[in-house]
Amino acid sequence: MNGLSLSELCCLFCCPPCPSRIAAKLAFLPPEPTYTFLPDPEAGPAASGGGWKLHLTERAEFQYSQRELDMTEVFLTRSSRGNRVGCMYIRCAPNSRFTVLFSHGNAVDLGQMSSFYIGLGTRINCNIFSYDYSGYGVSTGKPSEKNLYADIDAAWHALRTRYGISPENIILYGQSIGTVPTVDLASRYECAAVVLHSPLTSGMRVAFPDTKKTYCFDAFPNIEKVSKITSPVLIIHGTEDEVIDFSHGLALFERCPKAVEPLWVEGAGHNDIELYSQYLERLRRFIGQELAVQHG
Template identity: 30%
Template sequence: MKLVKLEMVNRECAAARPWLYYVRLAAFFIVSLLLVLYLTFAPAVNRDFYNIRVLFKPVRCESVRHLWYGRQGEDVFFTNRAGKRLHGLFFPGSGSRVVLMHHGQYGNLQDHLALCGFLLKGQNSLFIYDYSGFGLSEGSPTVSGMIDDAASAYECLTGRLAVAPESVVHFGASLGSGPAALIAAQRTCAGLILFSPYTSLKDEARDVFPFLKIYPDCLLTDCDFDTVASVGKLTVPVFIVHSIDDPCISIRHSDRIYTAARQPKSYLRIAGGNHCLTLLDSVQAGTLEFINLRTGKASSRK
């Protein structure tokens, strides 16, 4: 009797084994599919999608306007380390400071001149350039390419355009705050201005797209800007402007950057503003005062 029962149990188990096999096979394919999707949507793997669709919004053009706010800009073409030809506009002035502008993620330098034309008030010089893939600049935008572009713009300004390094004031707006802080920390300059900056691209990406929190740092990007670390190395004056209600980059980023910065430093926290603060009279006045009165009192490195 016991042998009969044991044989029946064995038959039932044997009958169940095919189902167990298919369940395991289905589980394997589901896990494999999820892993493929996980890696496919990782920013470090799918760089082209995130660079073009999310991070950069370039607009190319065939020509640029040269007369802005009564100042005549001069075309400046220079080459980055990748061999791509970049374009900038230089507005020479008789003042003691030269503002090197690193603009944000969208459009081209014309869009940002329209917003930051107040920098042309007075006698200071201004050099604004387009990253690779923007405006008249060749190539395609990437994070590592931005570093190369920013360094090449600084070298052109202090080399071919013969501007004294200690007179350069870096101006980084939004996405441009990362390369502005990095180059300021690496090269001699007079000061650093940051409008709506971020602590790092990884931090900002996780703020904007919470689902990216499932990815470790190595799968977010192979290159990043550590603005907190860069600013912490500076001994030149730092000026930060950020809206408390910024819909794009949380003011928490500026709070951390300001804490990391050494003296002398200034922080303008704007109530009720948005991401674009350059049209506010108080912001314009504070920025121009910083450029003209507070920069150039120390070197940029330890």
């Protein structure tokens, strides 16, 4: 998510505020795709959802070693709204108990996120499963709030059926706009845990910080859904976030009955929390100790 310009704010004021319009203006900036899926005859028929290999363009700014390619599996699934959804499964820690279902931020796709996923999964000892939203990367359709929810549903079901991973071993992780599908799914399904990284309370509250209540036309109403989450929730937010104000993380923490000790990163902005040492330390403690005790 990027800050709104004056003209975009004027548009929000002048246009009837319907959810799709707010969503489009606040959230969706699909990059020029940084990867493609190429048919892989060695991996079985592509028609059955398998049989693809990842090809990164130079725009991905990261090229794989063979070892990393071998860790990564890509395939296509279909959402309930008829869109093709590109998925990526990275075996960072083959013997790990947990798989992280990661919903990434705005203006990036799987090609750009893959190197981060490999580094993160290796450091927190988890496998990483991710997907691209409709209109991002190889996923078809247009980005919209309804498609976000259908996209994560398709990813969740693919992770469960294709890899046989049960909900108690899945950690839902959302970053920025990715907290929207994450909160929606977590409010409907129980899982091992939820991580909300630089989350937003709702679309209107990002555009108009003085908004105190949720209107029927608001988009992305995380603040109304977070209280329905039955899994432990770790909220991470930078105190100097210039895109989604720190107050959003605080408000969600207060509304979330299952919240664990949050991580407020002093001085961090919207896109640099991962550079602070306490980020990995808190995730490791949450996953390696707090969840381990809870799950016995």
